[in-house]
Amino acid sequence: EVELHLRLLIVHEIRRLCTQIWPRCVVKTFGSMETHLILPKSDIDVCVLNIPDDVYKAMEILAKHIDKQCLSEYGSLRIIDNAKVPIVKFLYRGTLYSVDICINSEDGLMNTATLRELLDMYPMAYPLTMVVKMYLYLRKLHEPYHGGLGSYATCLLVMSFLQNHPYRGMQYSDRTKVSAGILLADFFRYIGFYFNFMNVGIDLIDGGECFRKDERDSRGLLIEDPASYDNNAASAARHFASITKAFESAYMLLMTEDQTVLKKITNSTPQRFLNRCIR
Structure with missing residues (x-):
């Protein structure tokens, strides 16, 4: 219960950041948080929808804001652009939770x-x-x-x-x-x-x-x-x-x-x- 609460707080922070950048965006979670197949080391999977920018440009913008607001552990922030669904990946500060954020992709949902x-x-x-x-x-x-x-x-x-x-x-x-x-x-x-x-x-x-x-x-x-x-x-x-x-x-x-x-x-x-x- 405590772990789930912490994960939800992290999602709340990501939603806050994304809506600052793109006020009309929609932020949703998918994967283990929704199926409840959560292990202690499970990633937090997030998709950000309704983004007007190109996917790769949007990932660069998002990564810069994550870095600027110190949401990631030092050295953990990276853009994985060669995956089938490109993502921004990082360890959330002060935790061991890995966050994967994709842009304008509803496959995970x-x-x-x-x-x-x-x-x-x-x-x-x-x-x-x-x-x-x-x-x-x-x-x-x-x-x-x-x-x-x-x-x-x-x-x-x-x-x-x-x-x-x-x-x-x-x-x-x-x-x-x-x-x-x-x-x-x-x-x-x-x-x-x-x-x-x-x-x-x-x-x-x-x-x-x-x-x-x-x-x-x-x-x-x-x-x-x-x-x-x-x-x-x-x-x-x-x-x-x-x-x-x-x-x-x-x-x-x-x-x-x-x-x-x-x-x-x-x-x-x-x-x-x-x-x-x-x-």
Whole structure:
């Protein structure tokens, strides 16, 4: 609760700054703050809409004002203009929170709305995604700018796993009774050992399916974005082969010592399971 309050205060400061520069702009948050898939180190994702300037010019203007008002930690402020969605990125002063601000892009808002719908359909996706996100973070495999698997793509990968798991065929009321520990082990085993991402793509529309990719798509992980069908939500995950190896290791760790680790979490509720895994 305290952490969420601090994040909201940071957003308030960003909104104040942006409206000083562009009085008619609209500042919105998206991503983990809206889906509640927040880890202690989760970025604060912000989009600024209704900006009359060119995107790159607007980012330069915004960065100058952030620097002038000393909102960023020294040396942390940078413009990432070679990303699919260019952003202004910085650590907010006096905190360890990384802030990502994009200009005139509503992709994040659409992605967030899609995730909220999927999370409502698959309640176990929430604790699984939280644990997988933390696991990737601890192994520095979570950052799309460095070839890792971002939060959105991670959530979609978990959703696809649940769509293809027997869990999918259960009545909605029974899904909350499924062991989170078993599902996590199954996820690590399936993605780590059996999912052939070089030849198979993921589609989550209408209940989801996996399909054989054509040659032009065979270079890496392909997740068709349910919010924008022509977009590959995992296009930045250049190091997904390393991620699958990490998932293999996670599965083997869970299954060692006569399954003592797995037994501790098999019968947990999602919240207790999550607490054990990330503390």
